[in-house]
Amino acid sequence: MKLSAVVVGFGLVVLSACAQQPDAKTYQEQEKRWQSCPDGYYSGPRPGRLNYNNDKYLWVVTPEFAKRFCMPEQMVDPELKGAEAVAFKRVPSEDGFDRCAVLEDGKTRCVDDGVGRFELYLKSDLKLPAAHPEVKFFDGERNHSYWHITTSEPPSEMPSQRYRKGLYSLPPGTINRFGNPYHHPDAGYQFILTGIQRSNYGWGLGALPEMGFRAEWTTGIDLLTLETRGMIGIFDIGPRGPQAGVDRFAIVLTKMPRDKHDSEMRVPEDYAHAIYLPKRFVTQVKAAVDQAGTWNDAIRTFRQP
Numbered sequence: 079m080k081l082s083a084v085v086v087g088f089g090l091v092v093l094s095a096c097a098q099q100p101d102a103k104t105y106q107e108q109e110k111r112w113q114s115c116p117d118g119y120y121s122g123p124r125p126g127r128l129n130y131n132n133d134k135y136l137w138v139v140t141p142e143f144a145k146r147f148c149m150p151e152q153m154v155d156p157e158l159k160g161a162e163a164v165a166f167k168r169v170p171s172e173d174g175f176d177r178c179a180v181l182e183d184g185k186t187r188c189v190d191d192g193v194g195r196f197e198l199y200l201k202s203d204l205k206l207p208a209a210h211p212e213v214k215f216f217d218g219e220r221n222h223s224y225w226h227i228t229t230s231e232p233p234s235e236m237p238s239q240r241y242r243k244g245l246y247s248l249p250p251g252t253i254n255r256f257g258n259p260y261h262h263p264d265a266g267y268q269f270i271l272t273g274i275q276r277s278n279y280g281w282g283l284g285a286l287p288e289m290g291f292r293a294e295w296t297t298g299i300d301l302l303t304l305e306t307r308g309m310i311g312i313f314d315i316g317p318r319g320p321q322a323g324v325d326r327f328a329i330v331l332t333k334m335p336r337d338k339h340d341s342e343m344r345v346p347e348d349y350a351h352a353i354y355l356p357k358r359f360v361t362q363v364k365a366a367v368d369q370a371g372t373w374n375d376a377i378r379t380f381r382q383p
Contacts, residue, residue, distance in 0.1 A: 099128065112148050117296060119148035135165040136366060138359040157356035162299060163199040166363050171307060194367060196286060198302040198353065202294055206331060207350050209266030213255040214293040255291045265334035269304050273324035274345050281324050282340035284312050313364045327360050329353040
């Protein structure tokens with residue numbers, strides 16, 4: 079007798095103690111169906127698959143994207159609008175946000191994987207406004223060892239200051255597409271996670287800085303990576319949220335600085351673009367974020383002497 083299990087989010091759920099592995103021919107036919115889509119196929123876990131890539135993302139995809147890339151049915155949600163697919167996971171921070179504190183009792187409390195990453199698959203013909211629409215590739219990853227060394231470089235000699243003075247040029251691949259480097263000459267465009275009230279007014283929850291962009295990841299689809307340091311509590315909108323009628327969430331694109339407050343901006347009319355996140359997907363993301371600890375845990379790690 080063999081156990082059958084499936085990974086849901088970050089947990090393991092036992093489905094049946096009586097399930098048997100399919101014979102070789104049946105399994106090959108099953109895999110052939112899962113790899114029969116015109117533009118590719120999903121290689122991660124799915125019920126019945128015996129060998130797969132260790133995919134740690136939470137996914138939501140449109141029915142069209144699923145048909146194109148043989149995505150599992152449980153990932154499909156017609157509520158997703160404005161993007162073809164969204165993948166989320168927590169990732170480690172190498173720029174100082176993953177921190178540890180030694181408590182009064184001598185025990186160590188760490189906040190790990192404190193960065194939330196959204197990867198958005200967008201149609202290439204959306205023609206979203208951008209500070210640098212000519213940029214086809216951008217990599218802003220901060221996963222380098224030098225983030226753990228605090229230098230004593232004078233502020234006047236920092237790259238940001240020299241860039242603003244025209245004394246420093248960024249190399250290819252490190253210039254944002256939507257925003258401006260170092261917010262100069264202005265901030266350009268920014269993505270924001272927002273709650274949507276029943277009246278369609280927004281409730282800004284946090285900025286999602288652009289960390290990567292690849293035009294034409296595959297035919298007709300661009301890949302955009304957004305990250306935020308400090309996902310803990312980002313969906314805990316407090317007692318005013320329900321009273322204001324926040325019942326949906328979206329990732330919106332807006333010009334910065336904005337001339338109106340979030341609560342005065344309607345979704346999608348007052349934004350350059352809006353990606354509506356399905357409620358089921360938001361619930362999964364919130365559960366994954368909550369595993370990082372509480373907001374007090376995060377704050378405590380920054381209160382060292």
